[in-house]
Amino acid sequence: MTPFENASDRSVVDLAGVAAERALEDGDYSRAEITSVHVGNALSEGLGTQAGLANALSSALGVEGVRSDRIENTSATGASAVHRGVEAVASGQSDVALVVGVEKMSVGETADVTDSIRQLVHPREYEQGLTLPSFAGLAANVYLDRYDAPHDALAAVAEKNHRNAVDNPVAQFQKRISVDDVLESPVIADPLRLYDCCPMTDGAAALVLSREEGVQVTSIASATGTHAVAARPDPLAIESVRLAGERTFDGVDLERDDVDVACIHDAFTVLELLELEELGFYDAGTAWEATLDGKTRLDGELPVNPGGGLKARGHPLGATGISQLIELVWQLRGDLPDQRRVPDAEVGFAINVAGFGNNSVCTLLES
Amino acid sequence: MTDSNDTAEFDSIPVDHAFVCADCGHRWYYTRRRCPDCGGTDVSTYELAVGELIAWTENRVTPADIRSPNRLGLARFGEVQLIAQLSDDEVSVGDQVAFEGAYHLRHGSETPKPRLTPLE
Structure with a gap:
């Protein structure tokens, strides 16, 4: 993958190409072995950059003639591209699938990028000016009130994920922040503040899928939820997360307790807590205490977002879900220095979420 | 856009x-x-008649054609639940609310529409 940063001097095809070449080199594959290319990208046309990205990238890589397509699933675009690649290999339609996710968010003004992203909401939500942070602010208020949790519990998620990113050379923010830094940062959607929210990011991530030995994709599953967030009977329930999680564990010989390391879609701090509970890693209303107790830190019982998560590694929409899986691969292979490594990790779990729970993709990996 | x-x-x-x-x-x-x-x-x-305010937030970073800050309420009207703009009146979770008044929900919109407003 490329470093996640501001890469305004590079084209979206160039970013994707660099990530693809690094993935091929890592797996010792040649371009000639590729039989399909699956490109994840959410905003390219919306921000006025390269259209027909799958074709442009395949040509840039010099793999014309292979099957190539582009997948869009808003914030879960990356994991959906992996899902497509897994299906291509599992069905026998592709022997070596190259999955590449890329986003170049610096190409537009912040207001334009935000507006492009908020097009994903229901028209009746759009009319009211709803943005993703506003959904998160409402959910955070309900969570803190229902479980009598302090705002510190949300800030602790950001503090942990920034701490994890310090030694991650591909992370956008390789610096620690304190709980007070979070609590004193500007309000975005009360009670959420700037440091409760993930940044805008440029970057690309890629991986190669085949039947060869290596880290195994044990299971991958997707599920949709309601389009309109308020249509969910319980404001804290995210059905797509729950369903995708259940499907991922269905039929495999693994339980939640078997997971050694998890990458959770922390676009907003409150989402990390809600997802951990919906997925069954913690009971409803208890993930905040687990976080404050350090149970989700790198040396805790369930290390969550060891690479910094969306909060600190960054969130280039099309690349995020793939970067989560790359982080898990590094952890499961033991590629990382001790201070950044979950010791003896054998099972990894990731969730990538579209919108505020419109669609979720969960993946289980084993070494 | x-x-x-x-x-x-x-x-x-x-x-x-x-x-x-x-x-x-x-x-x-x-x-x-x-x-x-x-x-x-x-x-x-x-x-919709009278609903109950479940939660509210004040969104400070809003799209160009939306007021800033944008006060938003999550309200339940019987079995129907929705999120809509709140009036500028003081509100608390649990308040009874109804759609009242005539406001331009987006700058430049032609038709004034009601906002969620707490009942006295």
Whole structure:
């Protein structure tokens, strides 16, 4: 993958190409072995950059003639591209699938990028000016009130994920922040503040899928939820997360307790807590205490977002879900220095979420 | 870019109206052509009366055509739940609210529409 940063001097095809070449080199594959290319990208046309990205990238890589397509699933675009690649290999339609996710968010003004992203909401939500942070602010208020949790519990998620990113050379923010830094940062959607929210990011991530030995994709599953967030009977329930999680564990010989390391879609701090509970890693209303107790830190019982998560590694929409899986691969292979490594990790779990729970993709990996 | 969300088919439905299925009686707010419960297509609208405020937030970073800050409320009207702009009146979770007044929800919008307002 490329470093996640501001890469305004590079084209979206160039970013994707660099990530693809690094993935091929890592797996010792040649371009000639590729039989399909699956490109994840959410905003390219919306921000006025390269259209027909799958074709442009395949040509840039010099793999014309292979099957190539582009997948869009808003914030879960990356994991959906992996899902497509897994299906291509599992069905026998592709022997070596190259999955590449890329986003170049610096190409537009912040207001334009935000507006492009908020097009994903229901028209009746759009009319009211709803943005993703506003959904998160409402959910955070309900969570803190229902479980009598302090705002510190949300800030602790950001503090942990920034701490994890310090030694991650591909992370956008390789610096620690304190709980007070979070609590004193500007309000975005009360009670959420700037440091409760993930940044805008440029970057690309890629991986190669085949039947060869290596880290195994044990299971991958997707599920949709309601389009309109308020249509969910319980404001804290995210059905797509729950369903995708259940499907991922269905039929495999693994339980939640078997997971050694998890990458959770922390676009907003409150989402990390809600997802951990919906997925069954913690009971409803208890993930905040687990976080404050350090149970989700790198040396805790369930290390969550060891690479910094969306909060600190960054969130280039099309690349995020793939970067989560790359982080898990590094952890499961033991590629990382001790201070950044979950010791003896054998099972990894990731969730990538579209919108505020419109669609979720969960993946289980084993070494 | 702000005009690209396809709202045209919904513009004629008042913001304070929800939908009810003639076949099963199920009610919902977020427009669907079929009843999300039974799949029925005999759908009519009705005016929302009094709801309860479940949560609210003040969004400080808003799109260019939306007021800043944008106060938003999550409210329940019977079995229907929605998020809508709040009036500038003081509110608390648990308050009774109703759609009242006439406001431009987006800068430049032609038709004034009501906001969620706490009842005295």
